[in-house]
Amino acid sequence: MTQTLEWTNAVFLSEVERRSGTPVGACLQCHKCSTGCPVAPEMDLLSSQVMRMVQLGQEEEVLASNAIWLCASCEACTTRCPMGIDIAGAMDTLRMLAVERKAAVPDKRVKRFNDSFLQSVRWHGRVFELGMMTAYKLRTRDFFSDVDKVPKMFAKRKLSLLPHFSAAAKKVRQAFKRAEEEEKKR
Numbered sequence: 001m002t003q004t005l006e007w008t009n010a011v012f013l014s015e016v017e018r019r020s021g022t023p024v025g026a027c028l029q030c031h032k033c034s035t036g037c038p039v040a041p042e043m044d045l046l047s048s049q050v051m052r053m054v055q056l057g058q059e060e061e062v063l064a065s066n067a068i069w070l071c072a073s074c075e076a077c078t079t080r081c082p083m084g085i086d087i088a089g090a091m092d093t094l095r096m097l098a099v100e101r102k103a104a105v106p107d108k109r110v111k112r113f114n115d116s117f118l119q120s121v122r123w124h125g126r127v128f129e130l131g132m133m134t135a136y137k138l139r140t141r142d143f144f145s146d147v148d149k150v151p152k153m154f155a156k157r158k159l160s161l162l163p164h165f166s167a168a169a170k171k172v173r174q175a176f177k178r179a180e181e182e183e184k185k186r
């Protein structure tokens, strides 16, 4: 029984390490990553807890957490880690695994936001905020939340009516296509 458990732990840990390219197994639970995380108060698991649970092979719990989706990829944790673990990269890998394994996402808005964001980047080579917000609202049918902020964002030039295409838009579309082909091979 113990052997089976150890084997299972190792499988999940080594998969996360291989795909993220970072040694999650080296985490010594100093919690420096969690104390510097700006999103920690909203997360159901702290980043240090996520690293520990990956070590223990608690795949189901980790992939169903809201922490991996709320992570803003700011890399504050990665720069603070004394063991040189790229926690932000590991979180990215965990999100990919959650999608691939169709893990239950705690809040359905998270996936809808993610889809809207990626779709916008795919089309324009960068995010077109107004288009992304419209796509998100259509997906969630939540048409009225935050609309009061729109005039202020226009006034501060944070939103534009028309999209700006990145000079690398074609390359970005090709990258998305390659990623889809790679995904089919898995």
Ligand code: SF4
Pocket: 033, 036, 037, 038, 039, 040, 047, 070, 071, 072, 073, 074, 075, 076, 077, 078, 087, 088, 091
């Ligand atoms: S990358 Fe994610 S987990 Fe790390 S500090 Fe930023 S929000 Fe927190």
Ligand code: SF4
Pocket: 026, 027, 028, 029, 030, 031, 032, 033, 034, 047, 048, 051, 080, 081, 082, 083, 084, 085, 087
């Ligand atoms: S800072 Fe690094 S070693 Fe410390 S708990 Fe976070 S991941 Fe583990």
